Amino acid sequence: MNERTLNDSDGDRSLAIVCGGGSLPYALADAAVRRGRRVVLFALRGWADPQRVAAYPHHWSWVGQIGRLLQLAEKEGCREIVFIGSIVRPARRHLFVDIRAIWMLPRLFRLLKGGDDHLQSGLGRIFEERGFRLLAPHEVAPELLMPRGPVGGRMPNDRDSADIAKGIALLHATSPFDIGQAVVVANNHVLAVEGPEGTDQMLGRIVELRSNRRIRAPLGTGVLVKAPKDGQDHRIDLPSIGPKTVEGVKAAGLAGIAVVAGQTIVADHARMAEAADQAGVFVVGVDTNGIVP
């Protein structure tokens, strides 16, 4: 540890990036490096991609090794931490809580009994009590946030806009129940509400419903709508979309994707626009009330 890591100026301090799955962690790391920051990746075993992690200073740990993570982050001179990437709720046997975290075990198990919100905001508090500042990915790199309006050349039509409004209203209604952040609405029908299976598997269900002729919405109708839960800790779990989401939406025969502008993370806007145009679907950032700008 040298003097610089103790310096308080933003550009000098090292940033700890706790990395889940997907490509977002590396988009964030690159954005931080472009701003002249040093990054240290804390790659979560089973979620982070070893090949991509290898390109940065990094440490591996299990999801439950909070004690090790905090100690290493301190040693690396990181006072700011950002969580990014997908972490599906881990199985208890994968937690491998280490001995240094033994003091927080009762709290962890209490958190694990709550919904995902509790788990995530609870973890945030644990870090803050140890003197770390928990940042939202978009505090580090605002360019990762979804803008208002379309990304790519397509726009929702009137029927899509009605489906989007219904989807956002439904997500507000289910928000207090701490369930998924995504629904599919087609021609005014709710086709799916996301549970612990995640967005990709929910989209797979639409494919199945179509092949079983359980839904009548013709190909090219219907919208995947995503929104953060009301009151969710935006530093830890903003919804995100990427080219893989576009692929899933295309395979499900939907017209497009609507997310809340400024409250959704998109790793690479240019690549997203390209993927959307190639798939012939729209990707649009809407207002929190579900209105398409």
Next chain:
Amino acid sequence: MNERTLNDSDGDRSLAIVCGGGSLPYALADAAVRRGRRVVLFALRGWADPQRVAAYPHHWSWVGQIGRLLQLAEKEGCREIVFIGSIVRPARRHLFVDIRAIWMLPRLFRLLKGGDDHLQSGLGRIFEERGFRLLAPHEVAPELLMPRGPVGGRMPNDRDSADIAKGIALLHATSPFDIGQAVVVANNHVLAVEGPEGTDQMLGRIVELRSNRRIRAPLGTGVLVKAPKDGQDHRIDLPSIGPKTVEGVKAAGLAGIAVVAGQTIVADHARMAEAADQAGVFVVGVDTNGIVP
């Protein structure tokens, strides 16, 4: 047609039973016959079971053959009609709307654009305008309704009761969006919200989530909670459960089933109790506020 079919006394009039899938239509027909009524089954092709239908006076028709159905019901002297059994929203190509129904085509297509509620209450109105009285299955046979309290020997424990209350509250919240009538809640986590796939397939998802270790609730925890939508036409689409539901719940590793007492149909209480006890799950009728009596 003889004089008796025109008689107005309840026991004498013939009852038209429009039959979807499952065993409920025959439980209802038997209950009506026990009361001394003549029944005529209008079996829906693709849904009703030909072997079971054959035991009663019957006519077959496609879902869309409303004109034919009304004409035959009049000929048979039926002034009262009851809809029972599962009818998953039919594919448009299965409707085969007949020429006698041509006058109601615009209305039908408008109905098909709405949610299931619209479709069902709309169909009810069409029958009533033609002079038929639409009855709820439990107006014909109150013994088909789920009672308050347990059917079978098991009761929900405190954790199950909390899951039940959460499930009922969630169903109230999603009710205005015209989606499924069932959810699964385990240890305070919402594991699934039913969409057009139906209860059986939703339960299949729990099996999959368990095998993918996406959920941590141990075997024997979690409740399938069913409730009618608020403001739903109870004459047409009360939720129902049967021994097959018990099998699905057992396979999903849940603790039991909670439904709203007096607003859920159970074909055969004795058989249900036996199936529940054999599977080691509870089946309980709760109050509309989700409280276990």
